[in-house]
Structure formats: structure tokens, C-alpha cells
Amino acid sequence: MVPKVVFGEGCFDQLTSILSSHKKEKAPFIFLVDDVFEKNTEFLDRINLRFNDKLIFISAEEEPKTSQVDDLVKDIKAEFTYAPSGIIGIGGGTVMDLAKAVSIMLINKGSAADYQGWDLVKQKAVYHVGIPTISGTGAEVSRTTVLTGPVRKLGINSDFTPFDQVILDPDLTIGVPKNQWFYTGMDCFIHCVESLNGTFLNAFSQSYGEKAYDLCLEIFLGDSLSEEESRAKLMMASWHGGMSIAYSQVGVAHAMSYGLGYVLGTKHGVGNCIVFQHLEEFYPKDVALFKKMVEKHNIEIPQGICKNLSREQMETMITVALGMVPLWENALGSNWEAIITPEKLKELYLRM
Template sequence: MKITRFIPQVVFGENSFNDLNSFIDQAFPNKNQYTVYVIDSIHQETGLRKRLAPGSRDMVIEFNASDHEPKTADVDKVRDDILAEKAGELPRVIVGIGGGATIDVAKAVSVMLTNPGSSVDYQGWDLPKHPSVPKIGVPTLAGTGAEATRTAVLSGPVRKLGINSDYSICNGALLDPTLLRTVPADQEFYTGMDNFIHCVEASSGSAMNDMGRPFAIQAKESTENFFLKEKNYGEFMVGSFLGGCSIANSSVGICHALSYGIAFIRGYRHGIANSIVFNHLEEFYGKDVMTFRKMMEKHHIELPQGVTRGLSPEQLNKMVELAYMLEKDLISALGPDFKKILTPDKILSIYEKM
């Protein structure tokens, strides 16, 4: 039996960020406890940091998502800092304000406040044993709805793998489309494309079911509308949320499998790595790759060139190996004989084009 989790309470609307504290008070009324805000440090620059109104006992923790994707060490440190400052007392709620990286830090910390050891121990599926502290996701990027997924993606000493647990899903989300207006154009494009590509892969995979499909269809349409028709930030933000909602009932596909290699070797972020790969997958996702290129063209996006130039055979083999690690997703995309279609040579020939 599989239980699909949805976010039970969502505040949506222009300038709803002003209601954040009322939302917290209504959803988690115990005002004797403190609140932790984890906010992307970019919001020192955007001005959002100043709009936070923490109470005297609340903690505000900045996470520098521009510098690096969340690491298990980051999560452990935030957890330790909170418990040290509050002598072990737990917060009533953790609020993650930022892109998927920052929201994932909030989600992971909420789990680690009540589960012993290091977050490294919980990279995987359903490993935390104890219910977590509640959390609210406040996205300031439109990607693939971290505020709506079970996963808190973390890079550990051994591997990049999420904490996937019923305890790592948000208890609430606040979606204020005006927060998207400070995002740089390139980043807006690549995070939007992550959602688009997720939906393309999900919709064409055999793992998709009737529960996930409508969410992916609408999420995909929201990105196409945004980048090809009209920049409606409300629709775009809800589209990100819906993309997140679809993930539990679908898989990713060939693009994600190949993107991990170039992210690993070249250090590209998730959205841009996916875009670099997707641009060369017309053989698998023909019509959608055409749409993707139309969106790129309209927004004058220039993908990095020569991405795989000068890589050693060892590095390339490592990248093939990383791609094959997404076995379930490749089965969903290509069937159980996926290695006969997506042979190592085939993968290398795609990488060569980048």
C-alpha cells in the first residue's frame, strides 16, 4: 500500500508573505515555543530578509544556497546550533524560505532534531524512526516544488541522496508569487526547465499513474505558458507546487540519469545540468525538446558549450556508471531492457555532443 502525501495547508496569493506569522500562529498555535526561520542568504540582497519579523525567542539561520547545494554537514551543523542555543528545547516549526536547496535544509533539519546521529545515516528511504518537527516551505524560486515533496536532497561524504520520508514532507506551504520577481532571468529559466523536464520524463514513463498525471500535465503547461506566452507568476508558482505533487506518483527518466554525471564532474547545478542534457535528447523526447529549444530561443538562453571536452576515459566511464544508477527510472523510461537501447556507447555519443 502506497500513501500519497499532500501538503495539508497552503496559503497562496500575491503578498501573502506578509501573512507568514499569522499562518504560523494559526497552524501551530503554541506560542510558548520558538520558531526557526532558515532563509537563503541571497535575501539579504533582495530585501526579503528584512521583511521577516521573528519574535524575541525565534532564530533566523541563513543558508548560502548560491555557494553550494545542501550537504549533510550543513544540516548537522544547523541542528547542533539550534539545540545548543535552546538547550535541547524543540521549536514549534521550522520555516524554510528560498529555493529547493534551502527548503530541503529546513526539511532535513526538522528530521534531525528528533532523530539521533548524523543526517548521513538517513540518506535513503524511510530511515528516520521518530516524527519530526513541523515545517513550512516558502519557495522563492519556481522549480519542482520542494515544498510539496518527501525528499530533502543532500550531498554526503559518500553520495548525493535525499532523505525520503513521511517525516521530511512539509506540513504547510506559503506560495507568494511576488517573491519570484527578484530571481535572475537565467536562474528563473533553469529552475523552470527542471520542472518542465521532470514533467516530460514523468509523463512519458511507465511509472506514471492516474494520480500523478494531472499534476504533471498542469505543471508542464504552466512552464510552457510562462516562457512562451505570458509571464503569469501565480500560475508559474502553482505549477512548481504541482510538479512537486506529481513526483510521488511518477519517475524521472533519461535526462536526469545523464545529468548526474555532468553535475558530478563539472559541478553544474541541477536545473542547468538537466537543460544541457535535455537539449540533446530529441531522439527520446522529440516534440518536447523542440518546445524546450523554442523557450531557450525566446529568452536568449545560451547553454554552456564544450561541457564534456577534455574529459578522460575514466571520467566518462564514471558518468556512464552514474547514469545506470537510476535503474528504476530508466526502466520506467525505456523498459527492462533499457541497457540495450541506452548502451554505454550511446550515452557517450550523447555526452560528446555537449
């Protein structure tokens, strides 16, 4: 679990005081910041760079890659003699996943691709802080950092992955484009659906999942919330949804979305939406609710993205999805391979 968290409108301004006790002599803080803020001088001034601190802008146009992590680590080590005092990720899921991965790889040898899997990290990461500027991914609280590697899309799942500190300031999500707000919000909703309907469900994950699920219904189907209340509640839904899957697992939509992401580069949130709309046989009640949310907010979910895939692309997509064994076990039980065959996955992908 994340050991320290602050929440509230304007709490981002506590960042300097939070970091001060972790500053090591001559060792900089490295800030990985979504490049959407590159020209926002008012916001950048609030980061308050000091001494030899460094700010690196990150494009969130593509999903994070193991090669990108390796390049960032190489550049940081080349520029600084001392290991950084900390890595601070400010942005959405892409930036926070990169911050977690870089903090791990500054200490652990090899390539980030070597650690894709479960509990492969052996050395404690550099101090790292997560500051989400969009809500829904759960990256701020999860024990994974999802990366596209040379042969698969899979997270670095370990006890050293979670942030040491998280700052949850709903004001930072002001101005998020509507489609992006919806896609990442649905990532949270689907986290809850897959956790609550999974075979790994337990009292811990259920309590967090039920709360996040109810918040999503209030935010996306209700009419009583102000924009300020909606921002705060979605940030809490993201946190609780992330906690739920940390103690259980996700399911069918996420497993198939990984295939889309690896082959087509489909962003995670929209990929989950593309898949989820076709999963009535697995989650009938919740797919119906999802479609009501889509209609209420007038969102266009991309269609037909798999219709022109080559045979090789389809086979790769299926292989990547089938490789997500814990997700299938959670969704369908230990006998999942009798249900989810390559032919079944091909049928489902062709609907998309």
C-alpha cells in the same frame, strides 16, 4: 501530500499567524533564508522574529550537502536546549531541501547521508514550512530532499519529508534573474515531460503533469501573459509538476543531471537543461519545444562542460547516474540496463 497551503499575492504576511499556533514554550523557530535577502531589511522585517527565534542565511551557490545538514543540526542543538518549534525554509530549491533535511535530522539519529534513499526515515520530522522565492523546482511539494553525500547525490525520500505547511506568494519571485527564472522553469517543464512519458504514469500523476505542462507552454512560448500572471502561473506549474512526479517519477535528464551535479557541482536546473538538449532520441517532441523556448528567451545553455573530464571523473559521473534505478525504470522500463550502458552514458556525456 502537503496538508496545508496558502496562495496569493502578499500571503507571506500570514506567516506570523500561521506559526503562532505551533509555537512551543522556550522553543524557537529557526528560519533558513536564502542569503540573497541578507541586506533586504524590508523583507526581513516581514519575517517578524520573536523571542529567541533564529535566522540563518544560506548560500544557494552550491547544491545542498549532507555535511551541510549535519553541521546545521549540530549548531542548532548546541545553541538550544529545546528542540525547535519549527524549521522554516525561505528560498529556492536548495534552501527548501535543507529545511526539509534539517527538520528530519533534528529528530532522527546519525548523519543525513544515512537516510539517502527511499523510506529510511523512521521518526516524524520537526514541524516545517516551505516558502519558495523562485518557481520550478517542485521542492515545496515533493517528498524528497536532494542532497550531495560523500558517495552519491540522492534524496531523502520519505513520507516525513514533505512540508507541513507551504506559503505560495508569487510576489516573492519578483526580481529573480532571467537565467535563473528560465533554468528553474525548465526544471518544472522537464518534470512534466519525464512524468508524462514514463512507465510509472498513472491517472493521478497524469492529471497534474498535463496541467503543469500546459502552463509551461503558455508561460514560455506564449505572448499574452502579464508579468504578474506569469509569476502566479509558474508558481502553480511548479506545484503541479512536483505533485506529478511525487506519484510517478522523473527520467533520463534528471538521472544524468545528478551525475553532473555530483562531479562538477552543476546546479540542478541548469544541469537539466544541459542534458535535456541532447535527449532527442528519448523525448523528441519536447526537446524541440525546449529549444524553441531557449531561442525565444535568448538563453545561453553552457556547452562543452564534459570535454576535459578525467577518466576517473567520467566513471564517477556514470556510476552516480546509473545508481538512479527508479528513474531509469520509469523512463525506459524494467529492461533499461540493456539500453543505458556505461558506454551509452559516456557517449551522451561527451556531447555535453
